[in-house]
Amino acid sequence: MSKKEEKRLRVGILGCGPIAQAAHFESCTKARNADLYAICDVADDLRERMEWTHAPEKSYADYDAMLADDQLDAVIIATSDPFHVPASIKALNAGKHVLCEKPLGVTVEEVLELKDAVQRSGKTLQVGHMKRFDEGLQAAKRFIQNDMGQMLALKVWYCDSTHRYTMTDAVQPLMVSSAAKRKPAQDPKADMRRYLMLAHGCHLVDTARYFAGDIVSVNARLSERFGARCWFVETEFSNGTLGHMDLTVAVRMDWHEGFQIYGENGSILGKTYNPWYYKSSDVDIFHEKDGTTHRPLGADGHFYRRQVEAFADVILHGKPMTGANVDDGLESVKAMAAIARSAETGKPVALADITGGI
Numbered sequence: 001m002s003k004k005e006e007k008r009l010r011v012g013i014l015g016c017g018p019i020a021q022a023a024h025f026e027s028c029t030k031a032r033n034a035d036l037y038a039i040c041d042v043a044d045d046l047r048e049r050m051e052w053t054h055a056p057e058k059s060y061a062d063y064d065a066m067l068a069d070d071q072l073d074a075v076i077i078a079t080s081d082p083f084h085v086p087a088s089i090k091a092l093n094a095g096k097h098v099l100c101e102k103p104l105g106v107t108v109e110e111v112l113e114l115k116d117a118v119q120r121s122g123k124t125l126q127v128g129h130m131k132r133f134d135e136g137l138q139a140a141k142r143f144i145q146n147d148m149g150q151m152l153a154l155k156v157w158y159c160d161s162t163h164r165y166t167m168t169d170a171v172q173p174l175m176v177s178s179a180a181k182r183k184p185a186q187d188p189k190a191d192m193r194r195y196l197m198l199a200h201g202c203h204l205v206d207t208a209r210y211f212a213g214d215i216v217s218v219n220a221r222l223s224e225r226f227g228a229r230c231w232f233v234e235t236e237f238s239n240g241t242l243g244h245m246d247l248t249v250a251v252r253m254d255w256h257e258g259f260q261i262y263g264e265n266g267s268i269l270g271k272t273y274n275p276w277y278y279k280s281s282d283v284d285i286f287h288e289k290d291g292t293t294h295r296p297l298g299a300d301g302h303f304y305r306r307q308v309e310a311f312a313d314v315i316l317h318g319k320p321m322t323g324a325n326v327d328d329g330l331e332s333v334k335a336m337a338a339i340a341r342s343a344e345t346g347k348p349v350a351l352a353d354i355t356g357g358i
């Protein structure tokens, strides 16, 4: 584990649910430039158990009380999706920086409101698209920026596996839940198309945007059979790249996630693992000039810790943001809404015309 630096961000985590338990508590504890300063959850049993396990300096049942703590620098919003925007706005208004779990929001309008709050506050907001901190994806991005020349085409796929819980149960710590946890008014799983788009589609869209930039329009088809759903999305990028995104839940095979990029001076083929293996993607970067393929090892596969460290570097040292910012979060919400709309109507949908929710 890398040594703790002298200057560290004091982070408070809102929500003690599965994502905090599996990723954020440990990430803050291990980060070279951040500390797990506080945790917060309305569910007393859950919060108390997490206090014992992760030993934050402070523990709060009430979010407003945590935000009133003047020792606190930043919050990680680790709650269910409909709470992301209101909790982020509250934190910004209290003068705290925000790392918000993905998706940034559930409607275009609420994310626009959040964007206003970010601008007014002058604070940093980063979206929890942790794949941007996968060393394999970062190597691919560097090749695209420095050596690849023009991008001809991009395919990105995110296919969850029927075997995912068998796999994750084997490697994750035991997840603790509470009957007293705060839940959204509507069961997020009541509409499975919407749930899967928000939970998984946002990763797919963000990876596509990370490599190829802004999406102009989408033309999506949805197939539903034997309980599986498959969205094939013809994707138009503003840089002229021909794009295809595939969201399938669940494939009858191993976790299947990756990307393929055809460029002027080379090509990239990436295989991404289920995140809970903490293994950087296998990314083969082929250089046309010398006919060789490079595959970085990416020994540090803790993208969640790397995400917190990069967030803290922006705030503490003014480093450029390498994660997804509020505009990336907004474009991702627009793209998901456009895919849903296009699949319903059978017509291409321009992101510029998108309003409403997913």
Ligand SMILES: NC(=O)c1ccc[n+]([C@@H]2O[C@H](COP(=O)([O-])OP(=O)(O)OC[C@H]3O[C@@H](n4cnc5c(N)ncnc54)[C@H](O)[C@@H]3O)[C@@H](O)[C@H]2O)c1
Binding pocket: 014, 015, 016, 017, 018, 019, 020, 040, 041, 042, 043, 046, 061, 062, 063, 078, 079, 080, 081, 083, 101, 102, 103, 128, 130, 180, 181, 182, 183, 199, 275
């Ligand atoms: N980046 C990833 O790989 C990844 C993976 C899984 C989940 N997620 C995201 O993480 C988020 C959280 O998921 P989860 O399964 O941990 O959620 P969850 O709903 O199970 O847990 C959230 C916890 O927050 C608490 N809470 C909510 N609002 C509160 C408030 N105002 N005050 C105090 N406590 C409050 C709840 O009581 C609950 O215990 C989701 O948005 C999900 O999309 C991201």
